Amino acid sequence: MPTVLGLEGSANKVGAGIVRDGEVLSNRRATYVTPPGHGFAPGPVSRHHRAAILGLIEEALRDAGMGPKDIDGVAFTKGPGMGAPLAVVAAVARTLSQLWGCPLVAVNHCVGHIEMGRMLGAARDPLVLYVIAFSRRRYRIFGETLDVAVGNCLDRVARLLKISNDPSPGYNVEQMAKRGTRLLELPYVVKGMDVSFSGLLSHIEALAPSLLSSGEAAAEDVCLSVQETVFAMLVEVTERAMALCRATELLLVGGVGCNRRLQEMLELMCQCRGARLCASDERFCVDNGAMIAQAGWEMLRTGQKTPIEQSGITQRW
Incomplete structure (x- = not known):
């Protein structure tokens, strides 16, 4: 070979x-x-x-x-x-x-x-999140972002909050979210099988400075709220795609796939459906x-x- x-x-x-x-x-x-x-x-x-x-x-x-x-x-x-x-x-x-x-x-x-x-992942016939499935020897796209990729969304939040980029902004957002205590209401945009993050970003850019300066919310709360909202959107469309495909395996790939909170949310959804989640480690x-x-x-x-x-x-x- x-x-x-x-x-x-x-x-x-x-x-x-x-x-x-x-x-x-x-x-x-x-x-x-x-x-x-x-x-x-x-x-x-x-x-x-x-x-x-x-x-x-x-x-x-x-x-x-x-x-x-x-x-x-x-x-x-x-x-x-x-x-x-x-x-x-x-x-x-x-x-x-x-x-x-x-x-x-x-x-x-x-x-x-x-x-x-x-x-x-040793998955035989998985649905994949970026929400994609392999069907009839071809990748078939069931849903996608209409504007900003989820990784770019988290990166832009880190940039707005001036969070360190070492080792990566997404990783540092994840660590700060673990210390958040307040869940802020943010725009949740799911359109059929597609998602949109630009409205959420605009909302944060407009409100975060006043929330942080007044002490009404901490940067950790913003990170927590963004993660929970964005990941809930991803889980919703992924479950809908799994139902459509009757998929029993879900393969999580891409940089955001390292996020433990996203893995937890997808694992819970898969358990409820009797499905199996296959996730890679950070190296890959x-x-x-x-x-x-x-x-x-x-x-x-x-x-x-x-x-x-x-x-x-x-x-x-």
Whole structure:
């Protein structure tokens, strides 16, 4: 079976991982961290990735006990994501493919998360939250966000509250939410199978400064309220999708999948339905190279390869 090197760099994390026959042989990652209250811009992130990626590849090869001659394919994130960081990783992948004389495989970032979850979760036929299911050998989308992704929503709340970005804003929001004692009423927007978070964000941006300055609520209360509201929306649409599909397994993937409170809420819903929740740990929920390698491995073993002339990035893929 092929051995695949995967390169990820769609946002502020850059990673290199090696996978062979359902086994993760190495998984190295570096994160670009900004000061509290700041997001990350494409330029600085791309420069961070450019400085880190070759070292990560060397470390991944060393961890796996391999050299370039042992790699059968180079997989990379084609999109979706931030343009400049994606372009850095794609350029490195193209170069390695030509230097090492092995095929190039362009991977969709979201499919990378899902395929890694399928490999680790040992789920036979799961519904997946990002709410997606695998039906008739294709991914079928039942619901989606109409505006902001849930991870971006939590990041923006952290930015508003000037919460540390180290190790990640979402993780720090989760820790602060554990200390919250008051549940604030926030906009709850579910439209059929879809969700919307922009109204909730606008509401917080308008009210949080006065609530915090007056002492009526603490930053911990805001974090608690955001988590409970946003996750309740996700659980509602996920349960509706499970009912539609008659699914007995739920696979949780993506960076927010690390959140223990979300896992608890989904676990309770699954128990009530007689279903099983499959969740990954932090090493593979957060963006990483191994998940791109796993998706690339699945593609390569079925003969899918990417010609150099088609290896450009697609930010909104």
